[in-house]
Amino acid sequence: MRYIEPHAHMVSRVTDDYERMALAGCAVVCEPAFWAGFDRSSVAGFYDYFSQLTEYEPKRAAKHGIQHFSWLGLNSKEAEDVKLAEAVVALIPQFLGRSNVLGIGEIGLNKNSRNELRVLEMQVDLAARHQQLILVHTPHLEDKLKGTRLILDVLKNDPRIEPGRVIIDHVEEHTVAMVLDTGMWAGMTLYPETKCTPARAIDMLETYGRERLWLNSACDWGCSDPLAVPKTALAMQRRGHLATIVDQVIYQNPQCFLRQCKNFKVAD
Numbered sequence: 001m002r003y004i005e006p007h008a009h010m011v012s013r014v015t016d017d018y019e020r021m022a023l024a025g026c027a028v029v030c031e032p033a034f035w036a037g038f039d040r041s042s043v044a045g046f047y048d049y050f051s052q053l054t055e056y057e058p059k060r061a062a063k064h065g066i067q068h069f070s071w072l073g074l075n076s077k078e079a080e081d082v083k084l085a086e087a088v089v090a091l092i093p094q095f096l097g098r099s100n101v102l103g104i105g106e107i108g109l110n111k112n113s114r115n116e117l118r119v120l121e122m123q124v125d126l127a128a129r130h131q132q133l134i135l136v137h138t139p140h141l142e143d144k145l146k147g148t149r150l151i152l153d154v155l156k157n158d159p160r161i162e163p164g165r166v167i168i169d170h171v172e173e174h175t176v177a178m179v180l181d182t183g184m185w186a187g188m189t190l191y192p193e194t195k196c197t198p199a200r201a202i203d204m205l206e207t208y209g210r211e212r213l214w215l216n217s218a219c220d221w222g223c224s225d226p227l228a229v230p231k232t233a234l235a236m237q238r239r240g241h242l243a244t245i246v247d248q249v250i251y252q253n254p255q256c257f258l259r260q261c262k263n264f265k266v267a268d
């Protein structure tokens with residue numbers, strides 16, 4: 001089995017996890033900028049984090065034969081301080097030229113607050129001005145439906161944004177169709193408890209098809225599993241899906257989206 005892990009917060013993971021992922025067939029890991037386990041008190045904290053994502057993590061992954069790419073942005077959990085957000089948005093362009101950067105993400109909404117929405121708009125504008133791909137985090141549980149609608153409105157109202165260059169992550173049964181209908185991509189996040197279990201994700205693949213969908217583990221500070229993607233692939237095979245179909249979902253689909261960024265190339 002070979003697979004791409006398109007959304008994993010390796011900052012929260014030990015080096016042994018890279019080894020386990022490599023053993024399971026992981027060729028590429030993509031790490032969106034997110035909460036670092038604590039709120040950062042200054043723009044310098046983000047400078048150090050973006051340096052880690054673009055300098056240190058690629059080297060740590062390479063030791064296990066895994067390619068590492070990253071997304072840059074200010075996550076919605078830390079978007080209440082609009083002044084800090086403005087400073088972070090001003091900081092990001094100096095990192096966009098780095099060779100492992102895929103685009104702006106993960107941006108989005110957490111509690112659907114006014115300030116989060118303002119910061120989302122700022123970062124969509126940043127992506128548009130620099131012709132970057134966008135990766136979007138959608139809120140949890142009861143805030144997800146409303147938050148997803150708000151996010152899609154922001155993106156649809158900006159004529160500079162091409163839907164096929166945006167992925168909306170953490171979709172569930174009640175949001176996946178509305179995302180796919182816009183022409184954007186949808187990501188299913190496999191968590192042991194919340195978000196999506198392997199069985200629910202496979203149900204959705206069987207219901208909505210395999211176009212413009214990917215699977216990820218998001219493995220972060222919460223209860224999560226860095227091997228969720230290969231475990232779900234095995235569950236697909238147990239349900240009778242052919243190996244070529246599984247390969248499309250866990251290896252080819254992420255490439256299809258990510259190849260739109262010139263930095264993304266899978267080594268032979």
Ligand SMILES: [Zn+2]
Nearest residue numbers: 032034106218
């Ligand atoms: Zn994430």
